[in-house]
Amino acid sequence: MTRIPLKFSPILSMLSLLLMAMTASAQTKSPIQLSLQDAEKRFVQSNYQLIAQQYQTDQARAEIITAKLFDNPEISYENLLYNPGTKKFLGTSRATGQYQAALSQMIKLAGKRNKNIQLANSGVKMAEYQYFDLMRTLRFNLSSIFYKTYYNQQSANVYEQQINSLKLLLNANEQQLKLGNVAIKDLIRIKSLLYTLQGEYSTLMNEIEDGQTQIKLMTNLPADATLNLFVSADEEQNYQLDKQVYTNLLDSARNNRADLQLAKSGIAFAESNLRLQKANAIPDVELSLTYDMKGSYPDNYTGIGIKLPLPLFNRNQGEIKKARIALDAGKSQLQQQDAQLENEVYNSYTSALRTENLYQGFDKNFNSAFDKLIAEVIKNFKNRNIGLIEFLDFYDAYKASTLQMNSLKYERMNAKEEINFVTGSNIFK
Numbered sequence: 005m006t007r008i009p010l011k012f013s014p015i016l017s018m019l020s021l022l023l024m025a026m027t028a029s030a031q032t033k034s035p036i037q038l039s040l041q042d043a044e045k046r047f048v049q050s051n052y053q054l055i056a057q058q059y060q061t062d063q064a065r066a067e068i069i070t071a072k073l074f075d076n077p078e079i080s081y082e083n084l085l086y087n088p089g090t091k092k093f094l095g096t097s098r099a100t101g102q103y104q105a106a107l108s109q110m111i112k113l114a115g116k117r118n119k120n121i122q123l124a125n126s127g128v129k130m131a132e133y134q135y136f137d138l139m140r141t142l143r144f145n146l147s148s149i150f151y152k153t154y155y156n157q158q159s160a161n162v163y164e165q166q167i168n169s170l171k172l173l174l175n176a177n178e179q180q181l182k183l184g185n186v187a188i189k190d191l192i193r194i195k196s197l198l199y200t201l202q203g204e205y206s207t208l209m210n211e212i213e214d215g216q217t218q219i220k221l222m223t224n225l226p227a228d229a230t231l232n233l234f235v236s237a238d239e240e241q242n243y244q245l246d247k248q249v250y251t252n253l254l255d256s257a258r259n260n261r262a263d264l265q266l267a268k269s270g271i272a273f274a275e276s277n278l279r280l281q282k283a284n285a286i287p288d289v290e291l292s293l294t295y296d297m298k299g300s301y302p303d304n305y306t307g308i309g310i311k312l313p314l315p316l317f318n319r320n321q322g323e324i325k326k327a328r329i330a331l332d333a334g335k336s337q338l339q340q341q342d343a344q345l346e347n348e349v350y351n352s353y354t355s356a357l358r359t360e361n362l363y364q365g366f367d368k369n370f371n372s373a374f375d376k377l378i379a380e381v382i383k384n385f386k387n388r389n390i391g392l393i394e395f396l397d398f399y400d401a402y403k404a405s406t407l408q409m410n411s412l413k414y415e416r417m418n419a420k421e422e423i424n425f426v427t428g429s430n431i432f433k
Contacts, residue, residue: 035232036225040150040239043223047146050224054142057135064124064131071120075110102299108292108309114283123280126273133269136262144425146222148418153215154233155414156208162406163205166399169382170198176386190392197396201403240413243420243432245360250353253427257349258342260428267341271334278327285320287313348426356419363416366409378402 048054084102087095095101174194180186216231225231258264290311297304378398385395420432 035230037232037234038219039234039236040147043146043150043219044143046223046225047143048139051142051222052224054135054139057138061128061131061135064128067124067127068121071117071124074117075112077107077109080106080108098297102297104294104296104299106292106294108290108311111289111291113288114286116280116283116288119276119280119283123273123276126269126276129269130266130273133262133266137266140262140425140428142222144421146219147421147424149215149218149222150233151235151414151417151421153212153219154235155410156212156215157233159407159410160205160208160212162403162410163201163208166403167198167201167205170194170201173382173386174198193392193396197399235417240417243417245356245420245423248353248423248431250350253353253423253431254346254349256429256431257345257427261345261426262428264338264341264345264428267334267338271331271338274327274331274334278324278331281320281323281327284323285315287315345426352419352422352426356423359412359415359419363412366412 082104084095086093087100090100092100096103174191177186177191177194181188181191217227219225219231219233220227220229292309292311294307294309295305296307299305300307381390381395381398384390385392424430424432
């Protein structure tokens with residue numbers, strides 16, 4: 005084995021350290037700044053469920069190609085296998101051989117080809133509306149998860165600040181305990197509050213990680229990516245529900261909801277299928293051309309033929325009945341879909357109004373004033389101007405009010421997205 009001289013070992017050590025530093029730098033990735041608009045762009049381009057549904061649409065378009073094709077002509081050939089007189093196989097000579105050939109072509113009547121094309125076109129429409137309805141549903145899920153995760157992150161920041169403040173306060177009180185200036189029961193209550201906050205913070209972080217995982221799956225981001233979600237102040241302020249009227253939202257839903265259009269296209273598909281099944285009750289004609297060298301009269305026989313089934317028993321009655329039932333079911337489904345749409349729009353609108361009225365009733369400076377107040381409370385507690393019970397009450401009220409405001413902001417922004425979802429449009433950007 006060849007050994008590296010000792011004098012090169014410092015160089016190797018430096019190279020190893022450099023390689024380790026480069027590897028560590030490559031592994032440390034900067035957080036991805038992600039707005040809802042950016043997430044939606046990635047979602048439309050990269051979501052696997054949408055891509056899979058697009059393949060279904062492409063398959064439906066391929067059915068149109070199939071429907072446009074004509075039936076292939078058929079050719080048949082029959083040859084004498086063995087002539088016992090000449091003791092020869094497969095004879096084809098005029099003196100001792102015989103063969104027969106035929107060419108036939110199926111001719112579809114009653115416009116079956118065009119009706120098949122119309123049915124295939126209706127199938128494409130249904131596949132397209134299924135794609136748009138899937139996109140509508142997934143986009144709402146994405147926006148809902150995005151806002152939930154974002155406002156959970158804001159709440160997590162509050163927990164972090166409180167936990168850090170309590171740790172400092174706990175350290176200071178432990179020093180005072182050694183000097184005999186505080187009671188041990190006060191120290192235990194501070195520890196209890198700290199442990200409670202840490203437990204709640206851990207649960208909240210688990211929710212945030214689950215939300216980020218779903219966002220990564222829906223936008224095809226790397227599993228190890230760290231997401232820094234942000235919502236601009238303009239996004240929160242520009243949302244004005246009172247400018248929208250319920251009837252306008254209902255009209256928008258009836259014009260844009262993909263599931264309603266899917267129900268309508270289902271009726272069109274059923275109507276096309278009924279027309280096709282009625283046409284299938286009419287027999288098709290098969291034309292043929294035959295040549296027989298010596299097996300018919302006269303020799304070198306050439307004949308033309310036509311074959312037409314007699315519709316005495318099978319007139320496609322079962323398929324026609326199934327098509328009629330499917331059409332009636334489609335009409336019933338459309339009525340159900342319209343009623344569901346109307347109820348969803350009304351429910352979303354009234355819920356959004358209730359949330360908006362509640363939000364507008366809150367003082368926008370409440371949180372900032374509370375932040376200053378809690379800082380003064382901590383200062384006064386350290387200076388023994390207030391007791392532990394009063395301090396803990398203030399702390400709990402501060403946490404509850406902050407979490408409530410973040411929850412209300414989420415419900416407000418989610419109500420906006422829900423209206424977009426039930427109307428099938430981007431009324432609120």
